Amino acid sequence: MTTPEPKLKTGRSVKDIFGKLFFNQLLIPLVALLFLVILNLFADPSFFKITLEKSSTGFYILSGNLISIIDNGSELAILAIGMTLVTAASGGQDISVGSAIAIAGSIVLRVIKGLSPSISGGELALYLIFAFVLCVIVSALFGAFNGALVAFFKIQPMVATLILFTAGRSIAAWINNNENISINDDRFKYFGNFLPGIPVPTPVFISAICMIVIAVVLKFTNLRLYSQAVGINSSSSRLNGINPKMIKLLTFIILGVCVAVCGFIKVSRTASITYAVIANNIEMDAILAVALGGNNLGGGKFNMTASIIGAYVIQFLTTTLFKFKVSSTAISAYKAVVVIFLIILSAPVVRRGLSNLKNKYIASRSQVKKEGV
16 A cells, blocks of 8 residues: 655645656756855855945945846846747857847947937937937848848858858947947936936846737747747648748847847947947857756747746856856856756757656656556
């Protein structure tokens, strides 16, 4: 006679709960986040301290490592949204996003600086809207260029985006005649720093808006279904009335829009641009965020929430490494170790093993329930 398993008030056994948690896609980013929290908690509990300080502008703002993580992780989270869709539909990644951000930021500065060096509040608002719209259009066109190479010419995504990765920063410098343009109006910095009287960084609100928009799009359109279908089997999706080329093209355009938002935030932080440094290596962080979210880098099913959490975990890791006084040149090496680990996890042989393990677990649970009956 077998001993009955302990059950919760809901009637579900503890083994059922832990089994579902183990196979949940959110497990990897949440475990990584928990590990970083525990590590910092033991190393330095003050890491989690949040204070209200007076800024140079005279307003009180929130300060601390956690605020820095959600602030600096905002661009990465926005970028992870587009990168997740591209990965799901095309089975590859866009490595040109850092260079594309440089182009987007350069366009914004060119418009603001070129239209008028000294503008009033109302005029600044109009110029900012115009600069942002133009930035979105150009970034979407570059995204469409990458998408066309992948969708219509069937070039592997990393190879297709290598073109813009190589030439992008030169294009950004060419837009402003290789000049280090800066904006002296402090109001321009609001979008990358703090709005007057609001203690929370503005990029946090911008990233939240982007998350809400993509959640609504995925909820009320077929973008999720079509992207996954194309990524799993392009030929089968075509037979079911889906146009794989247009879906791939659309995901690259969406990534281009995400790039435009990130570029706008980046240049607003400093009101200037350094073409060779801006958004440096952010493409690796974006890809790592998607992988850390448990998404298959070969395309197919995805979990947008997991990717966004993964983005903040990457920023948490970066901040932790800086806290431990790891040099900026060595940080990429630490991240590379994480990349290797995640690539191994996403390898077909490992995924098949985990899938078989899951199927065996489900079969054993069904057998136990039958015997119980």
